[in-house]
C-alpha cells in the first residue's frame with residue numbers, strides 16, 4: 219500500500235512540521251467524526267492516499283460535506299474550495315436564471331413579432347419565426363445556392379407563412395399550415411425539403427409532394443427546380459408515362475411530385491418503394507382529403523412507412539374536420555395559421571352582381587368586357603359542358619378567349635395554360651380544375667360566371683388574382699337560384715374587409731354542401747342551329 223502510495227503520488231511531499239497544528243486538528247477531526255475529506259487536499263499535496271482513496275470512492279458525499287459542513291479554520295485550500303464550489307453553484311444558478319430570463323424575453327419577442335405578421339400558432343415549443351432569409355444561414359446553416367436562388371427570384375423578405383412554417387419543419391416538427399392564397403406556401407415547404415435532403419442521392423425517393431391536380435403538380439415541380447438551381451437534385455414529376463413504365467428501382471429521385479392517383483398506381487403496379495421517404499407534403503390538403511381522393515392519399519401515406527417521416531399539410535382553407543382527421547396521423551404537430559383561418563386574400567376587391575337569370579349572365583359579361591376589359595381574366599364555370607358552351611359563345615368575340623377543362627388532352631391543357639401565362643390568351647374559361655394553387659402572374663380579374671359550389675371553392679378561385687401582394691379583382695355573378703347560398707360567400711367577403719349589402723348578411727344561414735344547381739344552357743343560338 220505504502221509502495222503504491224509513493225508510486226502514485228511520487229513528487230508529493232507533506233510538510234508536517236509546517237502544518238503541524240492544522241494537521242493535528244485535521245487528524246483529530248477525521249478520527250473523531252470519520253469525515254471524508256476534500257480530494258483537493260491531495261491535489262494540493264496536503265493529504266494521504268487513504269483519505270484520497272476514500273474521497274474518490276464517494277465524490278458526491280464529499281462535495282456535500284464540503285458545502286454543508288465547512289470546517290472552520292482548518293485549511294485554506296479547503297475553505298477556498300468550499301467557497302469556490304459555493305460560488306460555482308451560485309454562478310450556475312445565476313446563469314440558469316439568466317438563461318431562463320432570456321428564454322422568456324425571447325418568447326415575448328416572438329409573440330410580438332408574430333402579432334405584427336398576423337401569425338397564429340398552437341403547439342408546444344414552437345421555434346421562433348424567421349426575421350429574414352439570412353437567418354436560414356445563421357440558424358439552420360442553409361447552403362448558399364438556396365439563398366442565391368431566392369435573391370434571383372426576387373424574394374427579399376420571407377412571407378408570414380414562410381417565417382413560421384420553415385423553422386417549424388426545419389426543427390423536425392410536423393405542421394398544419396393555413397395561409398391565404400398567393401402567400402408563398404410553396405416555398406414554405408420546398409425550402410425545408412431541400413435543406414433537409416442536403417444533396418442528391420440515388421437511395422430511393424426521399425420526399426413526396428402530393429397535389430390534387432396534374433397542373434398543380436407540374437407547376438410545383440417547376441418551382442422546386444427553380445429553387446434547387448445550381449444543386450444537382452433529382453426532382454421528378456410523376457407523369458402518366460413515368461407511372462406506367464418507369465423502373466423505379468433504378469430511377470434516381472430525391473423529390474417526387476405527383477397527384478395521389480398516379481403515385482398510388484406506381485406503388486401498386488410498378489413497385490415504387492416509398493419506405494425511405496423522409497418528408498411528405500400534402501398540398502391543398504383539404505382537397506386531398508375529399509371523397510374520391512382520400513382513399514388514394516391514405517394508400518400513399520401508408521406506403522410512406524419510414525417511422526421518422528415528417529408530414530405537413532398546407533392549404534388556404536383548412537376545415538376543422540380535415541384537421542381532426544389529419545391529427546390522427548400526425549405527431550405533436552404545430553398549427554400555423556396566417557390571418558384568419560379560411561379567409562380570402564385581403565388584396566382582392568370582391569363584388570357580387572345580380573344577373574337575374576342564366577341569360578342575363580352572358581349579357582352582363584359582354585357589357586362588362588365592352589366597358590373595360592383588363593386582361594388577363596379568368597372565368598370560372600360549373601362544369602366542362604358549360605366551359606365548352608361559353609367558349610363557343612365567346613370565341614368569335616374580339617377578346618382572345620381560350621378554354622381549359624378535363625376533356626382536353628394533357629398537351630392541350632398545357633398549351634391553354636402556357637398561352638394564358640404568356641399573354642397570348644386574354645380570357646381563360648376554366649372549371650375548378652385550375653382553381654387551386656395555380657400561380658398565374660398578375661391575373662387582374664377573376665369572374666365567377668357560375669356561382670362557386672362552396673366557400674372554399676370561392677376562396678381558391680378568386681385567389682388566382684391578388685397574389686404575392688399584388689391587387690386583384692373578383693366578380694361573382696348570381697341568379698335567383700344562387701340566392702340561398704349568397705350568405706356564405708358574403709361572410710368570406712366581410713371577413714376580408716369587403717362591403718356586402720345588409721340584406722345578404724341577414725339571409726338565413728345555409729348548411730352548404732355542394733351547390734351545383736341544374737343551370738340552363740349558355741347557348742344563345744336557336745336549338746336547330748346547335
Ligand SMILES: Nc1ncnc2c1ncn2[C@@H]1O[C@H](COP(=O)(O)OP(=O)(O)OP(=O)(O)O)[C@@H](O)[C@H]1O
Pocket residue numbers: 372373374375376377380397398399400401402403404405533534654655656657681685686
Ligand atoms: N418571399 C417571397 N417574396 C416575394 N414573392 C414570393 C415569396 N414567396 C413566394 N413568392 C411568390 O408568390 C407567388 C405565390 O406563391 P405560391 O404559389 O407559393 O402561393 P400559395 O400560397 O401556394 O398560393 P395558393 O394557395 O393559391 O396555392 C409566387 O409567384 C411566388 O413566386
